[in-house]
Amino acid sequence: MLEDFGYSHVFIKKSHHFYGAIAEDFLYEGDGILKDLEHQIERFAILDDNNIMDSIRLFYTFNANVIPVINKNEKYLGYITCDDIFQNFSRYPLFSESGAILTIETPARKYSMTEIANIVESNNSKFYGGFITFMSDEVIHVTIKISNENLSSIDATFDRYDYRIVEKYYSDEKSDLFKDRFGFFQKFIEI
Known part of the structure; x- marks a missing residue:
């Protein structure tokens, strides 16, 4: 059997x-x-x-x-x-909706899922859900899934609130822009 x-x-x-x-x-x-x-x-x-x-x-x-x-x-x-x-689980928006996935790090004493959701929603994006992926006495890693709107401003807001983005699973416009400019810079130097 x-x-x-x-x-x-x-x-x-x-x-x-x-x-x-x-x-x-x-x-x-x-x-x-x-x-x-x-x-x-x-x-x-x-x-x-x-x-x-x-x-x-x-x-x-x-x-x-x-x-x-x-x-x-x-x-x-x-x-x-x-x-x-x-x-x-596949029925829940956390898993069924397409969007960006971020893992952010925050000091354990400062952890607040409410604040994390507020940062996302204050940037006119949707917060589909999140869960703790690592926890110690010093830091907590929270993985969140959000809609694809305003990702660069969300990154900047997390940075302003002293959250560190550990991993991100989406195409970052700012990072892509820096890569393009670096490529142009290298071509300029070669000339």
Whole structure:
């Protein structure tokens, strides 16, 4: 079954209640019955009334591509897969809208998602969403997705507010202009 569907775990239930999960690697260890693998059973699941975002931590922690869904009485209800999560996320503007992606750095004590969104929106651009991609006691990196309007003025405003742009995934008009001028300058020197 694991090979047919490509799942990382098999779920075990006893009288319709979730008992645990066994990773694919452990199923190939020996020839025997499930009772022999009882020490390899992992207990992880998501409750049916949890937010789908809660499952992401479980996918990562248990190196799984499938998560069991249970109710408060631990009755097994079904499962969700990584594909289910990707399909759900693809509906959100953060992922579905085209736009520019920036990763900015700010001191941890100064971090404010409200201020970041205000900087974008005060430059007549749309803020589609953002998330923290790195966090330490000193600095925080926030990756944001914004519409493609007024990108140079947004860059300049972030600079004025002491945010450092760590990465950007869009064509920067100012940078392109400098490259063109540098190219012209090199041609001038060659003459």
